[in-house]
Amino acid sequence: MTDDLIARATALDAADPLAVYREQFLAPDGFDVVAYLDGNSLGRPLKATAALMETFIRESWGGRLIRGWTDEWMEWPLRLGDRLGRVAIGAAGGQTVIADSTTVLIYKLARAAVAARPGRDRIVLDTDNFPTDRYVLEGIAAERGLELVWIETDPDTGIHPGQVAEVVDERTALVLFSHVAYRSGWLADVPEITRIAHDAGALAMWDLCHSVGSVPVELDRWDVDLAVGCTYKYLNGGPGAPAFAYAKKDLLPGLRQPIQGWMGHRASFEMGPGYEPAEGSRALISGTPPILAMVPLHANLDMLESAGIGAVREKSLLLTGYALDIADELLAPFDVEVVSPRDPRRRGGHLTLRKPGFEKLLDPLWDAGVIPDYRRPDGLRIGPAPLSTSFGEVYRGLSVLRSLLEK
Template identity: 80%
Template sequence: MINLLARADALDTADPLAGYRDQFLAPDEFDVVSYLDGNSLGRPLIATAALMGTFIREQWGGRLIRGWTDSWMEWPLQLGDRLGSVALGAGPGQVAIADSTTVLLYKLARAALAGSPGRKRVLLDTDNFPTDRYVLEGIAAEQGLELVWITVDPAAGIHPAQVADAIDEHTALVLFSHVAYRSGWLADVAEINRIAHEAGALTMWDLSHSVGSVPIHLDDWGVDLAVGCTYKYLNGGPGAPAFAYLRRGLQEVLRQPIQGWMGHRASFEMGAGYEPAPGSRALLSGTPPILAMVPLHANLDMLAAAGIEAVRAKSLLLTGYTLDLADELLAPFGVEVAGPRAPERRGGHVTLRKPGFQALLEPLWAAGVIPDYRRPDGLRIGPAPLSTSFGEVYRGLSALRDLLEK
């Protein structure tokens, strides 16, 4: 234990990103001893609190309705382009900020399926995030489609060989998560895309558990469509708007089904008939959640300054240290690692498994240690690289060890 604690101190001392912790609102105050749930909800930035106040006083309060023509109308696309550049590996004009992940997933899936006439199969896996599965089940029921389920190991994730075995000439769309929400498995996006495209299918990826933590190269990987949320590693706040990516080469081909005024080529003409706007604006439907986009300005500035490669390097150190703590402190009490150990397959969180973990969640939270629980028996340890120290991880897993001893 002494060596592990000394190692945490050494890692924190050598951490080139350590200073970013000071940009977060009271990281060591309140009742929080160890926040290990950055993969569910990121901490707020000090700059975010200031920006929200300034926006309310000056832009909303001072400009009122004029704010729309000042800049707000362009925020979904401007922030989308910035996100694409900083974290998605996406060129301009392909990303929009709007709606929730669920709504955008529905829009893009419906568009992809409508653009694949004659193909009636959709490929997905049994352990994907529930909303992904539920949305596709609903669309399949509406459209008379066949869902082809790939059974994956909940402690791992989707493999390219499984996709190759299941796909055929009738497959319209494949949908997987870049990082599995339960295990943290990092999928081989480029290879799965290659397999899908050889079969003539479109690919869609849920980036919710990877964006802001793992480098993403949507353009280079040949991704067709993607969605993701902004309230995890992007620190956008509870219920922050999601993002959608539609590859430029498909923008004149695919048409999302929720035709609202904000996606019209000329929103304020208020004319008869819907004419989609060019580019990623066509992904919009209703009025964008401008107030909820304010935090993204601060976080994208921070992520751009830190650099996603440096963030990934620290993330691997954090999860590697978590694995070492689990082996040393928790394994003697029957705790297992339910996820990948290899760095190339490890996303930004580690899942620990032991029957009865659910009963420990309340006392952990009461002690100021905040991991995440996923049924049936998993604790997810999600250290956010820009806001979490190695000492914080040590304190959290030591508290878990103490509870197991009792």
Template identity: 80%
Template sequence: MTDDLLKRAEALDAADPLAHLRERFLTPDGFDVVSYLDGNSLGRPLQATAQLLDSFVREQWAGRLIRGWTDGWMEWPLQLGDRLGAVALGAAAGQVVVADSTTVLLYKLSRAAVDARPGRRKIVLDTDNFPTDRYVLEGIAAERGLSLTWIETDPATGIRPEQVAEVVDEDTALVLFSHVAYRSGWLADTAEINRIAHAAGALTLWDLSHSVGSVDVHLDEWGADLAVGCTYKYLNGGPGAPAFAYLRRELQGELRQPIQGWMGHRASFEMGPGHEPAEGARALLSGTPPILAMVPLHANLDLLAEAGIEAVRAKSVLLTGYVLDLADEWLAPLGVEVVSPRDAARRGGHVTLRRPGFEQLLESLWDNGVIPDYRRPDGIRVGPAPLSTSFAEVHRGLSVLRALLEKQP
């Protein structure tokens, strides 16, 4: 069976229409990684990214100095936002900006949303969402005198529409969930949850951090109100790369974000008294845009546009399906449990494996050139990035994990 699984990996790689794109990623001399399975935490850099950064420093920053702002830097948050919206988010122009961190943008949008629903006292969220999402809403609830309605979600699955329908009512201002659950990879029924929330008059906010660049997203079509996400996972933006925010066009005159900075003013350089928000999504900006940190996104959005998000999602489904096959054949007999959806329609871009004692294996895995992601108390997330990961690489990584498990007492 082992030979069959390897042959299947080789066949899948041979048939992969995106295989040639793996050569675009930067592999340094002496690279000691044989299987990188943590693309859902930090993506690999492109060769083009290194070239763009060097060119930016030498030509734009050094060569143009302060003139770079009038050369175009000032418009990067919206230009990159529009590009990201078109390539990966299913969002028409004028609704996405690139700026800040995911945490800061979550706060901006959440505060704006609850303030836009005065008199409503409830925020609905789930118990297993990413900590930042929960912490931000806890702070806003305390700040604004609101109550939190917690939906208990199974860490092996995720939020379901029927759970939302049970608690959303005319007192709900905002519901916030992740499109893909960070722990299990559960893919939420976003359109149906939006419908349920809107029927009650509530606004919806989606965290796309674990889906953008791996799962096809259709914010306009789904009727989403607000969304945020990071760019350093499947979008390969680099450590601490700026996040993005989506604000549906129909809400742009209604919602007012709370961190009023000069860059979100209607006329930034007038420096006048009082804050007058800019029109459209630009009003979400606060301070000076992180221009240097945005440079990698130019290369990565070019690559994603070339590949096409539909092809990326198709490969992601095959990659995670192959992980499930290896887990069932090799790891289940060694006490490993799959805690991610089997149904591809409900599975995002990663698979979580659970077994007591996984933490003790992390150093050995790294020593053997295998890098997955670990989540306490006992979960390993296998996150193959479709643009940079081969099926053979997944085979190599899980074969090392199997061998280490076999040596455990």
């Protein structure tokens, strides 16, 4: 069986139309990683990113100095936002900005959303969503005197339309869920859940952190109201890279985001006495944008646009499907359980393997050059990034895991 798995990896890599992109990623001399299986937490850097950063520092920043703001930097949050919207999330121009961290943007959009639904006092969320989403909504509920309606979700799967339909009503202002569940990789039915929220008169907001750059997203077509996502996972933006915010165009005029900074003002450099929000998506910006941290996105969006999100998704499913087969053949005899969807229609870009005591294997795996991710309780996440991960790499990584289990 092992020989068959190796032969399959070799054949899949040979037939991979995206294999050429692996050469565009940076692998320094002495690189000790045998298998990087944590692309769903932090993407690898591109060679082009290193070059762009040097050019920016030497020429744009070093050469133009403060003139860079009027040259182009002031428009980067909108221009890059529009490009990300077009390439990665199915959003027409004028609806997406690159700005703060995911946490800050969730707060800004969710707080604006509940204010845009006066007379409604409930927010619907699920118990297994990423902690930031839950914590932010808890804070907003405390600020505004709102009630949180919790949907109990199975950590092995995720949110289902029927669960949402049971709890939304005329008191619901907002529902917030993740497109791909951070633990299991469950892929939610965004169009149907959004429709259910709208039928109740509520706004629908989605966390795209574990799907953008890996799973096709069609925010405009799905009629989504609001969305937030990060850029340091499958978009390879780097540690602490800025997040993005999306607000549906016809919703924007009625939104008043709560962090009123100078950069979101109608006329930033007038420095007037009162806050007047800018028109359109610029109103979602608060303070000075993180320009240096946006530089990598230029290279990463170039790559994603060239590859095409459809091809990325196709390889992602092949990678996770291959990992499932390895788990069934090599890991299941050691009582390793797959707790991610086997149905490709409901599977995002990563898998979770579960076995009590997995936490003790993290250091030995890292020492052996295999880098997965760990999520309590007992969950080892396998997140192959389609543009940087080969099938052989998946095999090597999971083979090391089997060897450690044998010991």
